[in-house]
C-alpha cells in the first residue's frame with residue numbers, strides 16, 4: 374500500500390473523525406473501510422434508529438392531534454405505509470453517506486475499499502478489495518482472511534475461498550482445501566477448528582477437499598474457478 378502518515382482502519386464515527394482530524398493537522402491520511410464509510414452508526418445504528426423513532430413519534434402525535442388543536446375526521450386513524458417509512462429512512466442514510474464521503478474527499482482523505490490488517494512489521498496490508506468481498510447474509514467477508522486462517526491449520530497446504538450465489542443468504546462461502554501429504558482432515562473437524570478461531574459467519578459453508586487448488590485460464594489458482602467448481606452438480610450446498 375502507498376505510504377501515508379496515518380492509515381485508519383474502519384470508517385465508522387471513530388475512524389472517520391480520526392481521519393478528518395489528521396487531515397486538518399496536515400497529515401496524509403488514508404481510511405480503509407470494508408463496507409461503507411459511516412459504520413454502524415450511519416448504516417445500522419443511530420441514524421436509521423432515529424429515523425424510525427421519529428416516524429413512530431409522528432404516528433403517536435397523530436393519535437392525539439386534538440390535544441394540539443387539530444381535529445381529524447370522526448374515526449380517522451393513521452395507516453402505516455411501511456415501504457414509505459423505510460424509504461424515508463434509507464433516503465436519510467444515503468444522503469448522509471454521500472455527504473460524509475464528499476467531506477472526506479474534500480479534506481483529501483483517501484478512502485480505500487477493503488479489509489485492512491496490521492502486519493507484524495507494523496505495516497497495513499489490504500487483504501481484500503471490495504469486488505472480492507463475500508456478502509453472506511449481510512456480513513462482509515474478505516476471502517483472503519479466511520484463506521490465511523485456513524493455511525494456519527497444520528494439516529492444510531493450501532486453501533482458496535470464494536462466494537457462491539445462494540437464494541437465502543445472498544452468497545455462501547465455498548473453500549477448496551488441499552491437505553498436506555498423509556494428513557486426514559474432515560469437514561467437521563475443520564469447522565470446529567475454525568469456530569474456535571473466528572466468527573461463525575466467516576466459517577465456510579462448504580469444503581471441497583482436492584489434490585490441488587482450481588486454476589483459471591492463466592494456470593494460476595483462481596477464486597472464480599472455486600466458484601465454478603462449486604456450481605457443478607453435487608458440489609452445491
Ligand SMILES: Cc1cc2nc3c(=O)[nH]c(=O)nc-3n(C[C@H](O)[C@H](O)[C@H](O)COP(=O)(O)OP(=O)(O)OC[C@H]3O[C@@H](n4cnc5c(N)ncnc54)[C@H](O)[C@@H]3O)c2cc1C
Pocket residue numbers: 382383384385386387388405406407408409410411412413414415417418419420422487488489490
Ligand atoms: C441500533 C443502534 C443504535 C445506536 N444509537 C446510538 C445513538 O443514538 N447514539 C450513539 O452515540 N451511539 C449509538 N449507537 C452506537 C454507535 O453506532 C457506535 O457507538 C458507533 O457506531 C461506534 O463507532 P466506531 O467507529 O467505533 O465503530 P463502527 O461504527 O462499528 O465502525 C467500524 C467500521 O469499521 C469497519 N471495519 C472494521 N474492521 C475493519 C477492517 N479490519 N478493515 C476495514 N474496515 C473495517 C466496519 O465495516 C465499520 O464500518 C447505536 C448502535 C446501534 C446498533
